[in-house]
Each structure stands twice: as structure tokens, then as C-alpha cells.
Amino acid sequence: MIPRPFEYHAPRSLPDAIGLLSRLGDEAKLLAGGHSLLPMMKLRFAQPGHLIDLAGIPGLKGIREVGGEIRIGAMTTENELIWSELLQQKCPLLVEGARLISDPQVRYKGTLGGDISHGDPGNDHPALMLALGAAFVLAGPSGERIVPAGEFFLGTYYTALEPTEILTEVRIPTPAPGAGHCYSKLKRKTGDFATAAAAVLLRMDGAAVGSVSIALTNLAPTAFRAQAAEAFLAGKELDDRTIAQAAELVMAACDPVADLRGDIQYKTAMAGVMTERALRAAHARAAR
Amino acid sequence: MSKKTLVSFTLNGKATDVAVEPRELLIHTLRERCQHTGPHIGCETSHCGACTVDIDGMSVKSCTMLTVQAEGSEILTVEGLAQGGELHAIQEAFMQEHGLQCGFCTPGMITRVYRLLQEIPDPSEEEIRYWIAGNLCRCTGYQNIVKAVQHAAKKLRGEAVQSSHALMAGVAN
Numbered sequence: 001m002i003p004r005p006f007e008y009h010a011p012r013s014l015p016d017a018i019g020l021l022s023r024l025g026d027e028a029k030l031l032a033g034g035h036s037l038l039p040m041m042k043l044r045f046a047q048p049g050h051l052i053d054l055a056g057i058p059g060l061k062g063i064r065e066v067g068g069e070i071r072i073g074a075m076t077t078e079n080e081l082i083w084s085e086l087l088q089q090k091c092p093l094l095v096e097g098a099r100l101i102s103d104p105q106v107r108y109k110g111t112l113g114g115d116i117s118h119g120d121p122g123n124d125h126p127a128l129m130l131a132l133g134a135a136f137v138l139a140g141p142s143g144e145r146i147v148p149a150g151e152f153f154l155g156t157y158y159t160a161l162e163p164t165e166i167l168t169e170v171r172i173p174t175p176a177p178g179a180g181h182c183y184s185k186l187k188r189k190t191g192d193f194a195t196a197a198a199a200v201l202l203r204m205d206g207a208a209v210g211s212v213s214i215a216l217t218n219l220a221p222t223a224f225r226a227q228a229a230e231a232f233l234a235g236k237e238l239d240d241r242t243i244a245q246a247a248e249l250v251m252a253a254c255d256p257v258a259d260l261r262g263d264i265q266y267k268t269a270m271a272g273v274m275t276e277r278a279l280r281a282a283h284a285r286a287a288r
Numbered sequence: 289m290s291k292k293t294l295v296s297f298t299l300n301g302k303a304t305d306v307a308v309e310p311r312e313l314l315i316h317t318l319r320e321r322c323q324h325t326g327p328h329i330g331c332e333t334s335h336c337g338a339c340t341v342d343i344d345g346m347s348v349k350s351c352t353m354l355t356v357q358a359e360g361s362e363i364l365t366v367e368g369l370a371q372g373g374e375l376h377a378i379q380e381a382f383m384q385e386h387g388l389q390c391g392f393c394t395p396g397m398i399t400r401v402y403r404l405l406q407e408i409p410d411p412s413e414e415e416i417r418y419w420i421a422g423n424l425c426r427c428t429g430y431q432n433i434v435k436a437v438q439h440a441a442k443k444l445r446g447e448a449v450q451s452s453h454a455l456m457a458g459v460a461n
Contacts, residue, residue, distance in 0.1 A: 001313075001329075001332040001351075002311070003311045005290040005309060006310055006311060007290055007291075007310060008293065008310035008354070008356050010356075031357075034354070035352055038353070038354070039333060039334050039352065041311075042313075043332070043333075051310065051354075053356075053357060055357065079346075102422075103337070103421045103422030104347060104400070104404075104421065104422045105348060105400070105422040106352075106422060108346035108347060108348060109346070109348060109352070190418075191421065191422065
């Protein structure tokens with residue numbers, strides 16, 4: 001319950017925050033919503049010497065559409081995602097996913113950027129971002145760079161973020177009108193991390209799959225795209241047989257760890273079930 | 289020990305200053321420095337919601353927030369709900385509908401419902417259960433809490449409402 005002592009910094013601008021990060025080095029951690037970091041500090045799994053609070057930095061919040069892209073500030077909270085009319089209309093996969101994250105109080109504080117930067121395979125946004133083909137804006141001492149979600153998640157709690165960088169914005173290509181979507185999440189109870197979950201974004205081309213992305217949560221050291229299953233489904237009709245085959249390909253790509261949520265065999269089987277459900281639901285929602 | 293920081297916020301309408309270490313959790317400040325001991329501590333993993341308070345229009349688990357993060361905030365705890373000795377409609381409803389037994393989760397539950405009913409004035413049972421899922425209760429089985437929320441919602445919407453419990457029916461409300 002009681003964290004180790006640390007020093008607290010509340011910079012008022014992004015350059016100030018990056019400057020602090022550069023100066024304080026490994027001793028410092030960025031504080032966003034605080035609903036992963038503070039719990040780890042209360043259990044003394046994390047013991048940073050300095051916290052750099054991003055809450056006072058203007059410009060890190062908000063949801064807008066620019067051209068064919070939805071841009072979301074990293075400090076935008078989960079409830080703000082859920083309540084966004086823009087996302088409800090144009091990116092319902094993200095809203096459906098956010099509704100399954102944690103609980104109301106946590107969603108008032110926890111941020112999109114924090115969920116992504118944490119790099120926990122149990123978090124839901126990494127797979128949602130992979131399925132949506134998102135890219136992340138990372139700001140550092142020498143400026144900004146943009147990293148696709150597919151190159152960002154490198155290992156458990158390990159991402160492409162450099163120690164002096166801050167994730168400032170998430171950019172999602174606006175899904176094509178008529179795209180079907182589903183985030184199917186198996187969990188023991190509200191607020192729990194997934195035993196297994198599958199995110200699907202699907203565009204039909206007549207009776208055949210035009211394009212499909214499938215990403216999995218908590219079934220490997222990081223969230224991942226099930227590329228073999230995606231390639232298999234492209235151009236095919238979705239029926240019981242092709243959906244079952246896609247689920248087999250997803251299961252073959254899984255590498256979960258055994259824990260209180262179940263053993264490897266169970267989690268892998270549930271990856272298949274979640275994939276089947278998500279594909280069916282996305283199919284039912286897609287325009288033909 | 290690291291250096292203390294002066295933090296100023298409004299607590300139930302009253303300007304409040306505290307000097308705290310950065311690592312001090314808001315729940316500890318509220319309970320130990322401000323003597324607002326309604327918000328409780330039921331876990332150390334941010335699950336139970338017994339510490340829920342309302343901060344700048346949000347329901348927040350005050351065990352997962354540093355007091356230094358509350359600089360400039362408006363904080364409402366269960367102690368700030370009754371006005372002039374008169375219970376808030378939600379407090380009255382928890383009593384009328386037997387929405388509490390030991391009372392340990394109640395301050396967090398009521399504070400959460402306070403925000404919920406401003407966001408969704410006429411929630412369905414499903415919405416109530418979904419939007420109070422951050423608050424655990426060991427005693428009630430939630431059933432009467434749902435009734436209390438429905439009761440309070442009606443009263444706040446200005447509709448006539450009576451306790452659904454036979455023994456309470458007819459008690460002035």
C-alpha cells in the first residue's frame with residue numbers, strides 16, 4: 001500500500017517534460033492516469049526516484065478527425081473514449097474495447113497512452129491498436145517520430161519507446177464505412193484482464209472477405225496480429241468451415257503463460273473461441 | 289522521507305491546505321489529515337472502490353491517486369452530501385431500500401452513484417450494475433443497492449417514490 005519516497009514533478013509543457021526525462025534518466029517515470037504505475041509502486045514492484053506528472057501539459061488530450069485519420073491525445077481517458085460521439089460513429093471497435101477495460105473509476109483516470117505505453121500483454125488497447133492499424137507519435141529531445149503499432153510492442157512491459165520519449169498521440173486510419181468490428185474478451189469478472197481476447201476489423205467485398213485484421217490480447221508476451229489467419233481469410237467467404245480454420249491458425253500462433261486464469265491449453269483454446277465469436281460478430285455487423 | 293509539498297484543494301466546499309510527501313495517497317490525506325473517515329480502504333490493488341470520492345466531476349479511487357495530484361481540485365466525499373442536516377436523496381434511498389449492512393462500502397458506493405446519476409439520470413438495471421462495477425460489497429449481494437439507485441434516481445427526477453420494502457412502505461420519505 002505504501003510506495004517508496006520519490007520526488008514529484010509537474011511540468012507545464014512537453015519540452016519541459018522531455019527535458020526532465022533526459023536529465024533524470026532511468027530514475028524517472030512518467031505519470032499519466034496512474035492506474036498501472038501507482039499500483040506497482042504501492043506493491044514496490046516499481047520504485048522510481050522521480051515521477052513526472054503529464055496532467056498539466058496542454059494539448060495531450062482530445063479526439064478529432066484529420067483527413068482520413070482519427071487522432072487521439074495520449075492523455076485522453078477511457079471514459080472519454082467511450083463517450084466520444086466521433087468514435088461511436090467512426091471507430092466503434094475502440095468504444096467496444098474501452099467498455100471492457102477495468103471499471104468506471106479506473107476509466108475516469110486511466111489513459112489511452114498509458115495503456116499502450118505500459119506494454120502489459122494483459123492490456124486491451126495494444127490488440128485494438130494493432131487491429132485498427134494505428135500509429136503512435138513519440139516525442140523526444142530531437143523531435144517527433146511515428147511508429148506503427150506493429151513495430152511498437154516488443155516484449156512484456158517492453159516497447160519501442162526510448163527512455164527520453166513520450167507517447168503524445170495515437171493516429172488511427174478511420175475505418176472504412178461499413179467495416180464490421182468486434183472485441184471479444186473472456187474474463188473472470190468485471191475489471192479483470194483477459195484470459196483471452198480477440199479484436200477483429202473486417203471489410204467485406206460482396207460475399208468474400210475484402211480485408212480483415214485479427215489481433216489477440218494476453219496470449220503471448222505481447223499483443224500480436226494473427227497474420228496467417230488474416231492471409232487465409234482474404235478473399236474467402238466466411239462460413240463455419242473457414243472461421244474454424246482461421247481459429248486454428250490463431251491458436252497455432254499463441255504463446256500464453258499459465259497462471260490463475262488458466263493453463264496454456266485452456267488459454268489457447270479460448271483464443272480460438274474468442275476469434276470465432278469476434279469474426280462472426282464482425283461479419284454480422286459488416287456491410288456487404 | 290522526501291521534502292513535503294503544500295497542496296491546496298477544496299474539500300466539500302471548504303478551502304483546504306495540506307503539506308504532504310509526494311508519495312502520500314489521497315485516501316490517507318483525507319482520512320488522517322482532514323479527518324474525513326467516511327471514505328474507507330478495502331484493498332491495495334485498486335479493485336474495491338471503498339475509497340471512491342468525487343474529484344472535478346469524476347469518480348476516483350482515492351487510493352490510486354497521490355495527494356499532490358489533487359492540487360487545485362474540487363473534492364467531494366460522502367461527508368459533503370447531506371445539506372443542513374438533510375440527507376441527500378441517495379443516502380435516503382440506501383436507507384429506505386436497505387442498500388447497506390456493515391456500511392463499509394457505503395460511502396464509496398454512494399459517492400459513485402452521485403456521479404452516475406448525473407451522467408445517466410434514468411439508468412436501466414443493466415446500466416446501474418455496469419457503472420457501479422468498480423465498487424465491491426460483501427454484505428448486500430448488490431440487489432438492494434440497485435433498488436436504492438433506482439429509488440434515488442426517481443426522487444432526483446422529481447417523481448413520487450416509495451420504499452419497495454413492506455416494513456418501510458408508508459414511512460415518510
